[in-house]
Amino acid sequence: MINNLFFRGNIKFVYMLIIALISISCENDIAVVNSLTVDETTPIESSYNVEMNYTDSGKNVMTMHSPEVHRYPTEEEYLEMPKGMNMVFYDDDGKVKSDLKSEYAINFVDKKIMEARINVVATNKKGDKLFTELLTWDQNKKTIQTDVPVRVIQDGKTLFGDGLIADETFTDYEIINPHGEFDIESDNDNEVKEDKPTSNTTKKSNTKKQKTKKKEKSNEEEEFGDFDSY
Secondary structure, three states, rough: OHHHHHHHHHHHHHHHHHHHHHHHHHHHHHHHHHOOOOOOOOOEEEEEEEEEEEEOOEEEEEEEEEEEEEEEEOOEEEEEEEOOOOEEEEEOOEEEEEEEEOOOEEEEEEOEEEEEEEEEEEEEEOEEEEEEEEEEEEOOOOEEEEEEOOOEEOOOEEEEEEEEEEEOOOEEEEEEEEEEEEEEOOOOHHHHHHHHHHHHHHHHHHHHHHHHHHHHHHHHHHHOOHHOOO
């Protein structure tokens, strides 16, 4: 009877010991997992003075330079360029086709979508310039677009709009709800200059009339004398 109790007691002790060991092991595993958990607000990689080249069929089609690039390990991995970037697109002959600059940019790697933000400026080979605060580059569709106000300088004129959609090189584009158009070279100054002679001519004409009236008055005085003398 005593032996049976001792045996049962040993089984109970061993069972509790196994549970304790398993618990300790699980706690250690959780601690290890927690220690390996990455803070999504901290970049896992940072690079400086980065230059990336994009090629197509062996040809360099685009070069992007950024003074600072951070990679974040979120579920949707992205690259952040807090100090901005400069993208240059090339044609088949290797000549500059357009360029895009901004003071901040973020590139969503999996979606292949990049957002350029803050003082965004795009220029094409024709010399047209786009100014806006947000521009989205869809690398799959090869388009750039925005739904925030834009200003475009084109052929010496400034155009405004509520947004824009274009090919990625800003060669062909459409301004959404365009409004306001005026010549940058002030035609108003020329109009003013043209108006001034007319104004001077009017003054001269008035002066002649005044002189004519004075002469007529003088003749009347000579003919009829001074009214005060009567």
